[in-house]
Amino acid sequence: MIARITYALRETWASFRRNLTLTAAAVLTSAIALLLVGTTLLIQRAFENLLVQWRGDVEMIVFVRSDASPDQIAFVDSSIRQADTIVDVEKLQYLDKTQTYEEAKRIFIGDPVTLSLLTPENIPSQFKVVPLTEDPALVRSLSEQFRSLPGVEDVALAEDEFQVISTLSQFIRVVTLVMSIVLLIVAVGLIWNTIRTAMFARRREIEVMKLVGATNWFIRIPFMLEGLLQGLLGALAACGGLWVLNSAWTNGVAGFKPGTGISSLIVPSGFLSGVMLSMLILGAIVGAVGSAIAASRFLDV
Amino acid sequence: MIRLENVTKQYGTETVAVRDVSFDVTKGDFVFLVGPSGSGKSTILRLINRQERPERGEVWVAGRNINELADSRVPHLRRTMGNVFQDYKLLLNKTVFENVAFALEVIGKPRHVISRQVPLVLELVGLAGKEDRFPNQLSGGEQQRVSIARAFVNRPLILLADEPTGNLDPATGEGIMALLDEINRTGTTVVMATHDHRVVNAMRRRVIQLDRGVVVRDQERGVYE
Secondary structure, three states: OHHHHHHHHHHHHHHHHHOHHHHHHHHHHHHHHHHHHHHHHHHHHHHHHHHHHHOOOOOEEEEEOOOOOHHHHHHHHHHHHHOOOOEOHHHOEEEOHHHHHHHHHHHOOOOHHHHHHOOOOOOOEEEEEOEOOOOHHHHHHHHHHHHOOOOEEEEEEHHHHOHHHHHHHHHHHHHHHHHHHHHHHHHHHHHHHHHHHHHHHOHHHHHHHHHOOOOHHHHHHHHHHHHHHHHHHHHHHHHHHHHHHHHHHHHHHHOOOOOOOHHHOOOOHHHHHHHHHHHHHHHHHHHHHHHHHHHHHOOOO | OEEEEEEEEEEOOOEEEEEEEEEEEOOOOEEEEEOOOOOOHHHHHHHHOOOOOOOEEEEEEOOEEHHHOOHHHHHHHHOOEEEEEOOOOOOOOOOHHHHHHHHHHOOOOOHHHHHHHHHHHHHHOOOOOOOOOOHHHOOHHHHHHHHHHHHHOOOOOEEEEEOOOOOOOHHHHHHHHHHHHHHHHOOOEEEEEEOOHHHHHHHOOEEEEEEOOEEEEEEOOOOOO
16 A cells, blocks of 8 residues: 555656646646636625625615714604605614624724724714615715704715726626636646646556556556646645735735725735635646546546 | 457458457467467457457456456456567666566555565566666667566466567577576466467467468467468
């Protein structure tokens, strides 16, 4: 058993070095494909921070002053509910100060200065309004009414703030997803080709192995390990690249003026490690699939 | 040990390589398959080690019908036989020792078995002292000895040789035949395809003559004609 394992590892390594250029191409392509996958996931997550306020078709947010009395809050609530031809009352949501503070932690993740000025006491509470109508003018005129109610600090409209970004993030998501799928397929193909070439280069050896009674698995495993290694190396490179990208972005964002919204476009480090782990798994799968196809297809040399 | 029953093998629809061939080889026999190029000698060897499967008929090796053998069992069948070729099929990037050791390594033999068996078999084929040479540093006869060592190192029941003297001058060929004879005397069944008149006539062993895929003669202690 030990003899077999050492054999497999030794052959994997030897073959790896023999085909250095092809191997480099395969590794590089998987790295780029996986980097794109990782970047997509990060961008998506970053936009989610930005759009967290506007989840679930919310198009208007009525901010209530932190010092508003319970009577004033009740009055705002009933005023919104009266507009039931325009507002979807079922979906009306009230976030008290604590809940709003939790939400703010995500919005201002890259803007600790602003966040430090906020406390669960001085933060406004908010009503999230989902309109029934498709007509933005109606929503806008309603927002003007609410703005003048006692206790209301401000009314924000999705249209003014993040409509564009939301559409943009959708678009980026689709484009990067398609690109990464295409690149992943290319990576599988390149690994397949590398392994096929490696097997062709060693066809005499494989012929002798078959004649002296080596099992197919014994012949295959070093090649499959080679492909797996290529995928994993690509993933490792991609993880490094993603880490560098993310650090540069996070540092860059920290220099922005607080409160510009851009500052919420960063991700927590826990999420980053999660993405890296899934990239490693994906890389291993890409390598294993590519080499397994090659190894089962081209064994009869 | 080996039995062919009415075996027919064709390539495509036109070319019939072997037609209705039957013969029996008992354990410890030495058999020459003779005939001109294309008469089906190599195909018969390839049927015996199951590189090919016949369209009709049965091939029995060591009491088993090998056409009914599952693909996963074929490696085990092949471990009971050694193969020697006209072109040696040595791995040029490996030394003499490594070439022979390779045959044991890839069937999972532990290192201590390899380091015991390989020197023994190299001694047997007369290559002691040349363990560290590479194939292209050896003469043709020596290369064929390496290939015989590789075929024999696992002590197979059967040795299949396809024109083993085809690339060698007569004197060197004689040496190889002496070696195959010696291996045969250890109880190994030898089946050798050849069109080398001299070696057949010198050995006086069983001769199965083929012509266009058909057995035309099967004679004990025969000559080439």
